[in-house]
Amino acid sequence: MKIVVRVKLEPSPCQADALTATLRACNRAANHISEVAFAKGEIRRNGLQPLVYRHVKNAYELGAQATVRSVKKVCDAYATLKANLRAGNLGPKGSKRRNKAESRPIAFHPEAAQPFDDRMLSWNTDEKTVSIWTTAGRLKGIGFRCSSAALRMLTEHRRGESDLVHRDGQWYLYATCDIPAPPLAEPTDWIGVDLGIVNIATTSDGVVWAGRGLNRHRARMVALRAKLQRKGTKSAKRALKRQRRKESRRATEINHIISKTIVTAAERTSRGIALEDLTGIRERVKAKHDQRYLLHSWAFAQLGTFVEYKAQRAGVPVVRVNPAYTSRQCSACWHTHKKNRVDQATFACRACGMTMHADVNGSRNIRHRAAGAWQRGTVNCPTSTGRSAGQTRTPSRGDFSGTR
Structure with missing residues (x-):
């Protein structure tokens, strides 16, 4: 690697x-x-x-x-x-x-x-x-x-x-x-990771990394840059130069901390890591004018890259899954409905009545999808299981019994 x-x-x-x-x-x-x-x-x-x-x-x-x-x-x-x-x-x-x-x-x-x-x-x-x-x-x-x-x-x-x-x-x-990468281990389970702006990352174990602090820091940096640009003096320009990339360095540090914590937990418990495939999301999502800065400063790709390379060094498998409807689907009964998502933080299933944190529910759906994809052989599997990497196998009916 x-x-x-x-x-x-x-x-x-x-x-x-x-x-x-x-x-x-x-x-x-x-x-x-x-x-x-x-x-x-x-x-x-x-x-x-x-x-x-x-x-x-x-x-x-x-x-x-x-x-x-x-x-x-x-x-x-x-x-x-x-x-x-x-x-x-x-x-x-x-x-x-x-x-x-x-x-x-x-x-x-x-x-x-x-x-x-x-x-x-x-x-x-x-x-x-x-x-x-x-x-x-x-x-x-x-x-x-x-x-x-x-x-x-x-x-x-x-x-x-x-x-x-x-x-x-x-x-x-x-x-x-x-660096020679260790062979990937067969995961006993998966840690689903839901990525977002309000909450930077949420795992299926219920661990939430809130983005409030980072978003406040970004808002302060935007206001400070605007103030210095309006002033336009030499000292203001020097201050602007000192502030260059300060916001991105802060986000990078937080992403390193989050990714290291997730990979360490997965390695300790012999589990794999499931991430959302958010490729092209900025082009698909239409944001309001006051939300565009938050959307385009969202460093989800960097966090995913950090998780992948740290996991590869630790021999932990990583799977990318389709995130469609993970926020609307119940992780207990699989009922999918738009109104299941009551608000940004609350999920309440209209079929079975299960309620929980919305991002935790989404991360558990991601975990389930990763387990199914791994069992079906649609992702690369470790060579230690007796089959070559990427070789598919025909799943039996019992392969999915523990994924729900």
Whole structure:
């Protein structure tokens, strides 16, 4: 499995200037490559590289490996755009957003991240230094800082490329580490996780992580940014700069805490984790004007990603299920009706009379669906059960007896 480790570089002022010049040169080259790819309709690396290699290498004074990495960066960007179009993440055909994305070449920010391979970047983990290629020559002995766990991971598992990132005046390297993942265990049961805005996550065990604190923090940040933008003075602009990404860092920290708690509980009890498949929900849901900010700042995808990679490291299986009608279906008698959901927090079944917290009821429906999908073999199963991963089996009538 792939894990990304971030380390903070500590270059001298002269080294920082060289790194800045390198990023700008690489991104100017990437913009030229992108324009050629768009004009020629060629986004495959094998087809694009012969068209631009010689000109880019000479005109932008890049080395051979830097030119190759820039071509690969452009091809990856177009592959990502193509995948987003295919998935409908940029809207349906003919929409304004989709037409805008398709009508012009991809552009790269002057200081956008640049990938470096092992020929351009070498690590000395004993001395905590790196040697990196720049347009001003090879810079050796640039120190870096990271935790002891990250350093151990870099020493033992680092593989492939590392990305050089300049953010808020600081320099970082994002290194890819290839860690062997343990085999998935056969789950004895499932923990259903219902994701939301009012409650960030609710498990079928009845544990609720309320989003009130995070939503209040977001409201304060919105009001503060608006106030500083209206003021417009130099000190206000400095304050705005200090507040950059503060809200996203807060949400990231909370998602790490929630995901670690869920995975730890699943590992301790030998259970799997069931999540909702919320792909494209922002395009499907119509929100009121005053609710759009909350909807579009909802970090459900990040939370799901955190749960998945932490679970993979722990050998815990994760299943994505269809969330349709989980908020209207009774987890006791399976009766589904719109009026079962009395309000945001209350579920009351019109058939059997069962009442409970609405999000807990939804998470139990997710748990049931995951158990059924696993038993039917429609998801990947661990190899330890005697069948290969992904191999299906024909369920018997008793396979579903314990899922309700």
